[in-house]
Amino acid sequence: MSVWRGGKFALIVHPELSVLSQYQALLAGNGFTTVVARDLPTALLAITQHYFDLAIVSSQITESGDGWPLAGVLHLVYPKSFVAVLVPGTDLLTLQAAINSGVQDVYELTETPKRVVSSMLAAMQTPGATADSSPSEKVH
Amino acid sequence: MIKKPSLLIVDDEPNVLLTLRLVLEEEGYEIRTAASYAEAEKIIGDAARFDAILTDLWMEKEDIGIELARSASKLHPRPIIVIFTGFGSPSNARAALEVPVDYFALKPLDIDELKRVLNRLVAQAMERGVPS
Numbered sequence: 356m357s358v359w360r361g362g363k364f365a366l367i368v369h370p371e372l373s374v375l376s377q378y379q380a381l382l383a384g385n386g387f388t389t390v391v392a393r394d395l396p397t398a399l400l401a402i403t404q405h406y407f408d409l410a411i412v413s414s415q416i417t418e419s420g421d422g423w424p425l426a427g428v429l430h431l432v433y434p435k436s437f438v439a440v441l442v443p444g445t446d447l448l449t450l451q452a453a454i455n456s457g458v459q460d461v462y463e464l465t466e467t468p469k470r471v472v473s474s475m476l477a478a479m480q481t482p483g484a485t486a487d488s489s490p491s492e493k494v495h
Numbered sequence: 496m497i498k499k500p501s502l503l504i505v506d507d508e509p510n511v512l513l514t515l516r517l518v519l520e521e522e523g524y525e526i527r528t529a530a531s532y533a534e535a536e537k538i539i540g541d542a543a544r545f546d547a548i549l550t551d552l553w554m555e556k557e558d559i560g561i562e563l564a565r566s567a568s569k570l571h572p573r574p575i576i577v578i579f580t581g582f583g584s585p586s587n588a589r590a591a592l593e594v595p596v597d598y599f600a601l602k603p604l605d606i607d608e609l610k611r612v613l614n615r616l617v618a619q620a621m622e623r624g625v626p627s
Contacts, residue, residue, distance in 0.1 A: 446585055454588065454598065459595065
């Protein structure tokens with residue numbers, strides 16, 4: 356049984372307004388109330404004020420790689436939520452960062468927002484796709 | 496009395512097994528080891544429970560550690576899963592992300608970082624209510 360949290364919320368963190376706008380429109384169309392942030396302080400403020408079911412974070416917000424710690428924080432704060440990171444490429448170190456930050460998936464920046472959102476929503480329907488399968492959630 | 500968190504460490508290199516056992520026993524963990532994927536599967540198949548399973552990736556064959564991670568991810572309660580490898584690649588890291596694995600370390604291992612990460616993951620799991 357899912358827990359009532361007052362509707363589905365998504366957080367999008369990306370430095371480009373046009374990208375934020377595209378994701379916001381797509382997620383709103385899928386029933387999400389979307390909060391957007393272009394920098395870390397705004398993202399952190401949003402984390403203190405909402406329960407996010409889904410988050411999409413650019414691996415580069417202000418400088419290269421600063422999105423990863425934010426993704427890690429999102430995973431710690433919302434262990435049952437789906438967190439994805441937009442990355443310039445999926446090399447070994449990027450995938451290692453994804454695993455070690457606890458994110459569910461990474462998408463290349465060249466992917467269209469439509470494709471990213473549909474892939475994330477499909478993955479969220481799959482049992483075990485989110486951190487529901489994390490150690491904390493498998494309690495006797 | 497607080498029960499020690501339990502670990503299963505899997506590697507086909509005896510020196511790695513011995514080193515990790517010594518280091519992590521010192522850290523306060525109860526350790527069981529397996530020298531192969533097959534041995535590890537038998538141990539977890541016998542309903543032994545672990546707070547965390549740490550496995551090498553290449554043992555009997557390439558990337559077999561992913562198979563062990565998949566088996567471990569289906570256990571209830573699900574243990575923390577750590578993979579370490581000297582043969583990391585985008586393809587095996589992608590497979591590990593899909594399991595999902597909790598931590599992916601490249602050899603040579605940074606023992607201090609491994610201890611820190613393991614302690615954090617185990618503490619988080621315990622705080623959220625997983626019995627050790």
